[in-house]
Amino acid sequence: MKTPIFIDGNCRFCRFCAKVLRQMCGDKIQIEFQGSELYQSYVMKFPDSNWEVDSIKMVHKDAVLIKSKAIEQILSLAPWYYQILRMFFFLPSGLLDRGYDFIAKNRLIWGKAVDACEISDYAK
Template identity: 80%
Template sequence: MKTPIFIDGNCRFCRFCAKVLRYMCGEKIQIEFQGSDVYQSYVLKYPHPNWEVDSIKMVRGNQVLIKSKAVEYVLSLAPWYYQIFQIFFFLPSRVLDKGYDFIAKNRLIWGKSVDACEL
């Protein structure tokens, strides 16, 4: 069964990140954007306050993982040659989440997007 990964925006940077995740994990994941029917069904099935956070999201067990925790789990689904990137996850979660927030805040600049992000 594919693991659903929920991406919050639909700007150029978000679509690029979704493409990278698909390339890394292949058939193990299913990328869905917020607002899709699959997303809505998961929100109803797994009530959790993390659904309100603008971030990458995934469900593991009964938990809704966001930000660096979600990225860490997705990376664990990737083949062995991508596992070298897990070295970053030795840093504390709050430091990784601050980095994630910085990237998310500036994603329109880095994506050089003329498209407006949904957020």
């Protein structure tokens, strides 16, 4: 069964990251945008306050992981040659989350926002 990963997908940067994750993890993940039917069903099935946070989301062992915790868990699904990236997770999660927030805050500058979301191109 594929692990669903939820992203907001409203900018080129988010779509680029979805494409990279898909290339890294292959058929182990299913990328969905927030607002899809699958997303809504997971919100109902796993009540958690983390659904309100604008971040990448992943359900792992009945918990909703966000930000650096979600990325760390996603990387564990990647092949061995990507595991070197997990060394960053020896840093404190607070520091990693601040870095994530900085990137998320500036993603529209780097990715140039677009009107329509094209995440469905990468979701399947």
